Each structure stands twice: as structure tokens, then as C-alpha cells.
Amino acid sequence: MEDCRPLGFLLGLPFALISLVISLVGAVIWVVGSAVSCVCPCCCCCAGLANVAVDLVKLPFKILKWFTEKFPC
Template sequence: MSCCCGDDCECRPLGFLLGLPFAFISLLLSLVGVVIWIVGIVLSCLCPCCICVTAIVELALALIKAPFSVMKWFTKQIPC
């Protein structure tokens, strides 16, 4: 039986391999996101009335999730 046996197939090795360099760049951005997230959490604890800190923390969380989003996007772009 082949790896891709239906329309809902999630096994796409070519998309995975093509997405690896971009996932590595996203991984570096996610490390920046971790630092921003830590600073944002500290700032939001010191001054909870500042709403812009919440937006920065949400941006940092998006950066942290970036490698997974990039790999999902690349694997969906390449057909079996």
C-alpha cells in the first residue's frame, strides 16, 4: 500500500523537504518570539493596564508557532 492512498493524505515528503530551510528560518524567528514573549509577560505583570503589551505578547505567540505553520503550509502545497 502506498503512502498516499486518499485525498486526506498528510504524508508529503517532498513538501516537507522543501519546507525545511524555511522552517529553520521560522525557528530562529520563534526564538526571538520567546524573548519578546518573556519580556511582554513581565511588562504585563508590572503594568496590567497597558493594552499594547497584550498585542505584543500575541505577536510573540504567533512567532513561536511559526515553524509549525510553515511546515503545514509547505506540505499542503505539494501534492503526493
């Protein structure tokens, strides 16, 4: 039970739910950016936009991990 940190999980849950909505927006941006970069590969900005969108998709997991690491058991 070394990694038992329910308090950090419970406190981080509302923030993770908010970031889940943001990650859905990131997923839409990623799909649109990928489609545009396939149609016009000369658009370098679409690749950067897709990378930012992927970071937005990973955001809820990063937030929960950060909260659970900050609070002791």
C-alpha cells in the same frame, strides 16, 4: 499513506529553520511582554505584543504545514 508528502517537507525545511530563529526572538518578546504586563497591567500594548510573539512562536509549524499541503505525494 494518504498524507505522505516528503517533497513538501524537504522544501519547507529551510524556511522552517529560518522561522525557528524568528520564533526564538518571539519567545523572548513574549517573556518580556508578559513580565511587563504583570508589573504594569495598564499597558495594553504589552498584551498585543505578547499575542504577536505567540504567533511568531507558532510560525515554524505553520510553514511546514503549508508546504506539505501544497505538494502532492
